[in-house]
Amino acid sequence: xxxxxxxTDPSWIRGMTQRRMSRRDLIRNAAVGxxxxxxxxxxxxxxxxxxxxxxxxxxxxxxxxQWWADMKAQGPGDHINFTNWPAYIDRDFxxxxxxxxxxxxxxxxxxxxxxxxRADINSNEEFYAAIRPALESGQDTGHDIIVMSNFQELxxxxxxxxxxxLDPELHPNFDQxxxxxxxxxxxxxxxKYTMAWQSGITGIGYNTKYVDEPVTSLDDLLNPKxxxxxxxxxxxxxxxxxxxxxxxxxxxxxxxxxxxKAADYLQTFNDSGGLRGWMDQAYLTAIENExxxxxxxxxxxxLNDKLYFPEYATFEFTVPDAGAVIxxxxxxxxxxxxxxxxxxxxxxxxxxxxYAAMLTEWNAYFTPVPAGGKxxxxxxASAKGADKEVLQTIxxxxxxxxxxxxxxxxxxxxxxxxxxxxxxxxIFNPIFLT
Amino acid sequence: xxxxxxxxxxxxxAPERRKKRSKAPFGxxxxxxxxxxxxxxxxxxxxxSLSLQTGNSLEGFRQTFRFANFTDALSQNGPFxxxxxxxxxxxxxxxxxxxxxxxxxxxxxxGRFKNVFLFLLLLPFFISFVIRTxxxxxxxxxxxxxxxxxxxxxxxxxxxxVLGTTFAVIAGITYNLLPFTILxxxxxxxxIDHRLVEAARDLYASKTKAFTKVVLPLSMPGVFAAxxxxxxxxxxxxxNASVLGGPGTTxxxxxxxxxxxxxxxxxxxxxxxxxxMAIMLVGAVIYAxxxxxxxxxxx
Numbered sequence: 001x002x003x004x005x006x007x008t009d010p011s012w013i014r015g016m017t018q019r020r021m022s023r024r025d026l027i028r029n030a031a032v033g034x035x036x037x038x039x040x041x042x043x044x045x046x047x048x049x050x051x052x053x054x055x056x057x058x059x060x061x062x063x064x065x066q067w068w069a070d071m072k073a074q075g076p077g078d079h080i081n082f083t084n085w086p087a088y089i090d091r092d093f094x095x096x097x098x099x100x101x102x103x104x105x106x107x108x109x110x111x112x113x114x115x116x117x118r119a120d121i122n123s124n125e126e127f128y129a130a131i132r133p134a135l136e137s138g139q140d141t142g143h144d145i146i147v148m149s150n151f152q153e154l155x156x157x158x159x160x161x162x163x164x165x166l167d168p169e170l171h172p173n174f175d176q177x178x179x180x181x182x183x184x185x186x187x188x189x190x191x192k193y194t195m196a197w198q199s200g201i202t203g204i205g206y207n208t209k210y211v212d213e214p215v216t217s218l219d220d221l222l223n224p225k226x227x228x229x230x231x232x233x234x235x236x237x238x239x240x241x242x243x244x245x246x247x248x249x250x251x252x253x254x255x256x257x258x259x260x261k262a263a264d265y266l267q268t269f270n271d272s273g274g275l276r277g278w279m280d281q282a283y284l285t286a287i288e289n290e291x292x293x294x295x296x297x298x299x300x301x302x303l304n305d306k307l308y309f310p311e312y313a314t315f316e317f318t319v320p321d322a323g324a325v326i327x328x329x330x331x332x333x334x335x336x337x338x339x340x341x342x343x344x345x346x347x348x349x350x351x352x353x354x355y356a357a358m359l360t361e362w363n364a365y366f367t368p369v370p371a372g373g374k375x376x377x378x379x380x381a382s383a384k385g386a387d388k389e390v391l392q393t394i395x396x397x398x399x400x401x402x403x404x405x406x407x408x409x410x411x412x413x414x415x416x417x418x419x420x421x422x423x424x425x426x427i428f429n430p431i432f433l434t
Numbered sequence: 435x436x437x438x439x440x441x442x443x444x445x446x447x448a449p450e451r452r453k454k455r456s457k458a459p460f461g462x463x464x465x466x467x468x469x470x471x472x473x474x475x476x477x478x479x480x481x482x483s484l485s486l487q488t489g490n491s492l493e494g495f496r497q498t499f500r501f502a503n504f505t506d507a508l509s510q511n512g513p514f515x516x517x518x519x520x521x522x523x524x525x526x527x528x529x530x531x532x533x534x535x536x537x538x539x540x541x542x543x544x545g546r547f548k549n550v551f552l553f554l555l556l557l558p559f560f561i562s563f564v565i566r567t568x569x570x571x572x573x574x575x576x577x578x579x580x581x582x583x584x585x586x587x588x589x590x591x592x593x594x595x596v597l598g599t600t601f602a603v604i605a606g607i608t609y610n611l612l613p614f615t616i617l618x619x620x621x622x623x624x625x626i627d628h629r630l631v632e633a634a635r636d637l638y639a640s641k642t643k644a645f646t647k648v649v650l651p652l653s654m655p656g657v658f659a660a661x662x663x664x665x666x667x668x669x670x671x672x673x674n675a676s677v678l679g680g681p682g683t684t685x686x687x688x689x690x691x692x693x694x695x696x697x698x699x700x701x702x703x704x705x706x707x708x709x710x711m712a713i714m715l716v717g718a719v720i721y722a723x724x725x726x727x728x729x730x731x732x733x
Binding site: 125126129130132156159160227228229269270275276277278289290291421422425429432433434 | 490491492514572575576577578593595597598679680681682684688689692694695696697698
């Protein structure tokens with residue numbers, strides 16, 4: 001009927017071969033486009049509510065017994081989106097494809113559940129800020145499992161009811177094997193929302209290629225010899241509590257006055273002119289590129305690099321004489337997750353000592369499963385060749401298996417409540433912006 | 435399929451027809467107006483509302499019409515605003531110096547390859563600018579392919595670095611915005627009638643004179659547009675400062691990002707964004723007044 005379709009009508013062809021835009025249009029469009037990009041990014045965080053929940057889920061709601069019964073009746077599904085921090089899961093680089101993460105592959109083989117694993121979390125603050133709008137509007141974040149440190153962000157997610165209360169029946173391994181330090185933690189009484197993934201120390205990492213003097217204190221990062229190749233963490237729990245320990249203050253019982261002292265100390269890093277940056281997880285790439293020579297670091301990141309990658313054999317990790325803080329990173333399930341049953345099964349999977357051992361043998365972090373630690377020790381004793389050296393280093397490292405003497409150097413973060421949060425943020429956050 | 439190559443010529447009734455105002459233009463503008471309303475006006479109002487609220491991310495934010503959010507935002511972040519304006523000025527200056535010869539050459543000597551050159555200019559834009567910026571952080575790393583090589587042959591001291599400095603930030607922003615500078619310059623240079631230059635030469639103008647008296651003045655609309663298109667995104671940039679910068683390079687965009695993504699202090703972030711927008715609008719208006727408003731549309 002209509003023979004003037006775009007394919008036959010020459011006016012279309014003529015139109016399409018003409019100049020696309022006038023000069024005026026070009027500029028106008030460019031300006032509008034630039035404006036739209038700027039605004040859309042801001043929009044994402046617009047319109048904010050928040051209301052602390054005091055009670056658990058009511059009957060039938062996400063996380064209630066009834067809801068879990070329905071979910072379990074539906075089964076664990078066939079896919080999980082697992083989002084974690086980098087350098088946190090065992091790798092086998094000789095294998096291409098799903099088998100390259102052996103412990104996770106075992107899970108898929110045993111359950112038939114496919115796991116999309118993303119090492120996308122580089123900072124608690126930024127990751128939480130990115131998923132907060134979805135949580136606030138009651139939508140799926142796209143993640144079934146996320147891993148959050150025992151910082152403000154996790155506390156806020158629990159307080160605002162953004163996490164699904166776990167089903168006590170779905171974590172038999174946790175009940176049987178979880179170590180006493182990881183059961184019923186202060187930030188999540190009764191493990192209602194979280195199960196620890198791994199735990200580690202915030203200390204100092206350095207490359208002996210450039211750093212030849214002994215490293216014993218945060219002051220060593222101010223050594224002018226290393227100027228321009230030094231980084232500090234840009235999160236206030238790590239930077240603030242480490243600074244307090246340096247000043248002889250126990251973070252757990254610290255007061256706002258102590259925080260101010262710590263902030264003043266951190267300010268000396270800004271004033272020194274030698275600081276490369278206040279960094280998040282990006283510090284690891286920077287030390288690997290040898291842009292950084294000495295930096296605040298998370299224990300397993302540095303140890304894993306040192307032990308498993310010949311090019312990083314000159315890396316060292318150490319804890320300042322004044323002590324260091326321990327963090328606990330926790331697996332949890334955000335609201336509206338597509339596969340909560342599978343997610344909790346997977347979190348519990350890693351409380352099986354076999355797989356807990358596989359994790360720690362790779363990432364060199366504290367395992368929340370003491371029986372898994374025993375397997376690491378046994379593997380180290382029976383291993384042969386190059387593996388033996390690596391495993392024995394891990395098994396004998398105080399940074400993975402601290403003895404009682406060394407454990408005295410390790411401290412907990414300050415738990416912040418109520419108005420303290422604002423005070424803390426007002427004192428520390430301006431330091432990271434210079 | 436028979437069609438008229440010439441439109442029907444208006445007959446005697448033409449002048450009267452003009453009096454009847456067609457509603458078609460409004461209909462045609464409606465999608466754009468709707469787009470602006472939904473994606474620009476509504477978010478702006480939401481932002482304005484947010485910028486006057488108080489509260490925190492745990493307890494939520496409530497509307498209290500706290501106008502002090504604006505004065506707080508400005509008084510606490512003055513140095514970052516100044517630094518952003520300074521960086522943007524330097525970036526715009528360098529970009530103009532770099533872009534003008536490129537645009538000039540393509541417009542005057544590009545010949546039939548003009549479109550190829552323009553395509554090559556835009557080619558990097560097929561990759562996200564964040565990724566390109568991160569790529570620079572690898573290229574410019576202390577022992578990367580550039581600095582590492584120069585250090586190995588002894589041209590640079592071992593501790594020399596580019597990353598984490600103001601230089602890196604300014605270079606990064608300039609790199610990312612250069613096409614926005616070149617394109618408007620090219621558009622206005624390409625319009626210039628070459629015979630005007632020939633005429634100037636015939637009248638014994640030197641090459642330099644012909645350029646300063648003919649080409650440069652005629653390309654001013656392009657310069658005007660290039661300055662706006664370069665300086666405005668440069669002021670608000672935060673990606674380059676966070677990827678290539680270090681302490682002492684934080685720009686106002688980073689402060690806004692940090693207010694949103696670290697402190698979750700949405701009202702202050704919104705207020706700061708408005709203050710920044712106001713500064714840029716006022717700056718652009720003054721600039722347009724000084725250089726003549728007609729020039730925006732001329733370009």
